[in-house]
Amino acid sequence: MNEAGIKEETLSAKLISEAADLITAASLAVVSTGAGMSSESGVRTFRGEDGFWREYRAEDLASIEGIRRNPGLVWEWYRERLKACEELEPHAGYSALVRIQREKSILPLITQNVDGLHQKAGIKDVIELHGSLRTASCIDGCGAPCVRMTEDLFEELPPRCSCGSILRPDVVLFGEQLPHQALKRAFRLADSCDLMIVIGTSMVVYPASSIPLIALRRGVRVIEINTEETPLSSVEGTLNLRGTAGRILPEIVKVAYGV
Numbered sequence: 001m002n003e004a005g006i007k008e009e010t011l012s013a014k015l016i017s018e019a020a021d022l023i024t025a026a027s028l029a030v031v032s033t034g035a036g037m038s039s040e041s042g043v044r045t046f047r048g049e050d051g052f053w054r055e056y057r058a059e060d061l062a063s064i065e066g067i068r069r070n071p072g073l074v075w076e077w078y079r080e081r082l083k084a085c086e087e088l089e090p091h092a093g094y095s096a097l098v099r100i101q102r103e104k105s106i107l108p109l110i111t112q113n114v115d116g117l118h119q120k121a122g123i124k125d126v127i128e129l130h131g132s133l134r135t136a137s138c139i140d141g142c143g144a145p146c147v148r149m150t151e152d153l154f155e156e157l158p159p160r161c162s163c164g165s166i167l168r169p170d171v172v173l174f175g176e177q178l179p180h181q182a183l184k185r186a187f188r189l190a191d192s193c194d195l196m197i198v199i200g201t202s203m204v205v206y207p208a209s210s211i212p213l214i215a216l217r218r219g220v221r222v223i224e225i226n227t228e229e230t231p232l233s234s235v236e237g238t239l240n241l242r243g244t245a246g247r248i249l250p251e252i253v254k255v256a257y258g259v
């Protein structure tokens with residue numbers, strides 16, 4: 001019970017139903033996800049209890065300087081993440097998004113994640129703001145074609161380009177520009193959507209963190225699904241669903257579209 005004497009589950013049933021109404025009524029709903037979307041599939045987040053950044057500073061791993069300074073450590077880290085992404089399956093929250101995509105025919109999804117789980121689940125329109133773990137390129141930009149990130153690439157650490165330089169994963173590292181087309185489309189979607197569903201991001205990394213705020217500033221409702229409070233939670237217009245993506249998304253879809 002909370003101070004108003006309302007049983008928590010009634011409160012959350014009310015919120016779930018409000019979220020379901022917003023989703024069914026929206027003409028252009030856009031989803032924006034962070035590492036929390038993948039955590040119930042077994043991918044560690046960056047800032048959570050067992051987060052990657054718990055052991056190292058972000059800039060020490062996901063940056064060009066970090067790779068040059070400690071290529072073995074950084075490639076060990078990427079190998080761990082690639083292995084996880086290949087072996088892990090998308091959880092029920094992803095299937096719920098696929099159901100919304102089917103009902104609404106379009107559901108653009110902006111992600112900071114590089115694990116490819118959205119596509120693996122069958123989500124079609126994925127905008128990868130921070131690249132992906134699919135390929136790697138020469139850290140010195142020698143012009144050799146990028147190589148696919150498969151297990152055999154890791155026989156020798158760090159993996160090397162045909163020119164002899166070390167490779168870097170084709171993700172957006174700290175201090176690097178985001179892919180122009182992806183960012184432009186993400187801003188355009190924030191400018192044109194009439195609902196944004198923000199799932200599992202701490203809203204720390206810029207410019208990805210500015211995208212939900214653009215929608216909110218236009219008076220668009222934002223549904224936030226997160227296990228914790230974030231800078232988005234207290235902004236007027238945000239509907240806070242406190243809990244895990246894997247539990248909340250299927251509950252919303254059940255109310256919105258039946259089982």
Ligand code: BV8
Pocket residue numbers: 033034035036037039040045046047048051058062112113114130171172173174175176177178199200201202203204205206207208225226227228230243244245246
């Ligand atoms: C750029 C790819 C410009 C690599 C990543 C000072 C102030 C402000 C900004 C800056 C600053 N100094 C530098 C900057 C800019 C910098 C930045 O924002 N730094 C931060 C640290 C302050 N940004 C950049 O450098 C970007 N580039 O700005 O370029 C520029 C201009 C001119 C010239 C050159 C450049 C590039 C940023 C991209 C970095 N790459 N990833 C890789 O993945 O290996 S960032 C990486 O970390 C992710 O992609 C993601 O963006 C971020 C992690 O954030 P989240 O996804 O939110 O994950 P997190 O763990 O933090 O949170 C998880 C959330 O989920 C939590 O809220 C948790 O409660 C919740 N959760 C957990 N479980 C669940 C859940 N929710 C629901 N269900 C659950 N089960």
